[in-house]
Amino acid sequence: MDYSDVLRNAGTLLEKMRRAAPLVHCLTNHVVTNFTANALMAAGGAPAMIHDPEEAGIFAGVANALLVNLGTLEREQAQAMRAAVQAAVAAGRPWVLDPVAVGALPFRTDFAREMLALKPSLVRGNASEILALSGGKKGGRGVDSVDSVLDAEAAARALAEQTGGAVLVTGAVDLVTMAGRPESVLCCNGTPLLTRVTGVGCSQGAIAAALCACCERDWLMAGATAALLVGLAGEVAESETRRPGSFQIAFLDALDEVDAELILRSGKGAVET
């Protein structure tokens, strides 16, 4: 596989996802619920957010995929997440774990480790979070990553082997690895403006879950497609505006606009083996 294959396969997967409009059950943090729902719809998926532990457990088996994001984890939400993940796993649905700010904070770090044992199809995090999850150093200051993506490659690979799924490490460059696959995919699209809008990374987790519902267990490709879509949408939005409020809106528009052709023409990155 070289990078032109990645670009071609990503475009095909994106179009397939848009035709299916998979329903993604999002158990995510209070800060980004609205933006995540709108970003997921703009990208082509369908959101649902069911919080009650009993209902969350039922609903995860109805939805096509599940997102678990720990950004504002509380005891009751943890209960809903446990029920939802168990139901998703029992129903054979893919699920994505976004371990926001793990490392420095003990409750979510312990919970993230518990979740890992339930084998997420994909883990999405910044370098600090991936390093902390794989047992390494303490995390950074919340969602900001103080470590570089490439420094986290070995940790990502170890984490993927542990879960049997894929790991997407995001930053200035995005890196995807998957258990049993020798290659790592590096995606180089994006803009620093993406870090000036709350919830871009969190909504990428929801989009990745939608892609997982359509990728026939090629979690590596789901992660790479999520990285390409968000990075390219950022570039399209940046060509419209450089201020953060209007960038947020232009980014949502661009999630709707980016297609297989734009990915093939503008996607930048590499495959390492």
Added chain:
Amino acid sequence: MDYSDVLRNAGTLLEKMRRAAPLVHCLTNHVVTNFTANALMAAGGAPAMIHDPEEAGIFAGVANALLVNLGTLEREQAQAMRAAVQAAVAAGRPWVLDPVAVGALPFRTDFAREMLALKPSLVRGNASEILALSGGKKGGRGVDSVDSVLDAEAAARALAEQTGGAVLVTGAVDLVTMAGRPESVLCCNGTPLLTRVTGVGCSQGAIAAALCACCERDWLMAGATAALLVGLAGEVAESETRRPGSFQIAFLDALDEVDAELILRSGKGAVET
């Protein structure tokens, strides 16, 4: 009453509501709180969201109307909703029930039935939700309706007779019925883009509550005006943009812009008897 009367009365009610700027206590889902508050203000009302069960009970008697939306129902929120509805009813305030995703999920379905006994002035839902509430078939997949509005007319009529209030069924066409009124009002404005933004329907519930505070118990007219305002605002926004991010913003602008004259000139629909 023919449809030109509906349009004239809707314009009059909208202007009356904007002069009064009624305070609407919104107990709604976590995904749409911000958008609901902004949409309600753009339309001319004033939002307040008080969550604590004790405070919610007190506040519902201070506000001019109440919205209860079950989108992310949890046990503690259900407690706040019970207290708020009882206080609103005791104070003679109108209240709106939005039974998001009832049918498939048992906790909210039981709770919605309990709420119905407290006789909402208006129930707003899609066809699947209205069918499920009136005791018919199971619901759809979250907020998406898999049933058509016209299929739900008999269920809407039965539900209205049960509550003594009005029922607004929303979809490609919107339908409003009210207990003791032989006619149904059909509103045909709108655009499919309205389904690509999270919270449009939920914010319509808040706007309907504001209109209920000013309609002198003509809940049918409050429902029809909410349908017209949202449908026309969608059309105005669509004339600006066809991408979902900028459409969301243009929709908020259009809620502020639509007035009695535009309703009279552009409202499309029919009265069935």
Added chain:
Amino acid sequence: MDYSDVLRNAGTLLEKMRRAAPLVHCLTNHVVTNFTANALMAAGGAPAMIHDPEEAGIFAGVANALLVNLGTLEREQAQAMRAAVQAAVAAGRPWVLDPVAVGALPFRTDFAREMLALKPSLVRGNASEILALSGGKKGGRGVDSVDSVLDAEAAARALAEQTGGAVLVTGAVDLVTMAGRPESVLCCNGTPLLTRVTGVGCSQGAIAAALCACCERDWLMAGATAALLVGLAGEVAESETRRPGSFQIAFLDALDEVDAELILRSGKGAVET
């Protein structure tokens, strides 16, 4: 100190804050989490929102400043706020209290008084809230203030003496006082459109907290700078649009755009002694 000093010092503080990008732990209401995070980032700070009581306590000592906003106070959130304020105080971090809707509602009014004893660096509220907090009359209808800012000057001054910090009273004119300082600063920038977007005042509290992290205990200057930045950003946004949806976005853009030079050139107000 005359008002030209205020403008010069505000510009200097704003630039210092942008270089430091202080991390602000925001324990705020469910309606404005997303908007607050985006507004804080647009202004130059960095947001984090950690809700679990145990984690909130730990995190407040890691962050550079803390915001406590009572808009949708619930029992569990009150617990997280207690832990966070104690940790912030123990670590010598500044913290801001935004006592939304205190007065009419007993739970939050009692809690706000409890919080006052922990001596916030800055209290931000409208005139009704400041009057209610300082022991005077009952509050207004939620976030709307029925009292004028100048009527609240004595109450603000008494409250500042009680806490040893500053008090920012916002309205058509904004007023800042501080314990031990004879002068009051009046800031006159702004537009009524700022009241048509949910969360402007709440996000001003987060911005004020970021400024408190960089002002070397000159809380008066932090409050005045927050007032100037928000007022001027409103004016810049109003020059772009007069509809509420697009104004919200233009306001976020303007928080990024307003700088020391614009403050010096366009800031309007007075210093009273």
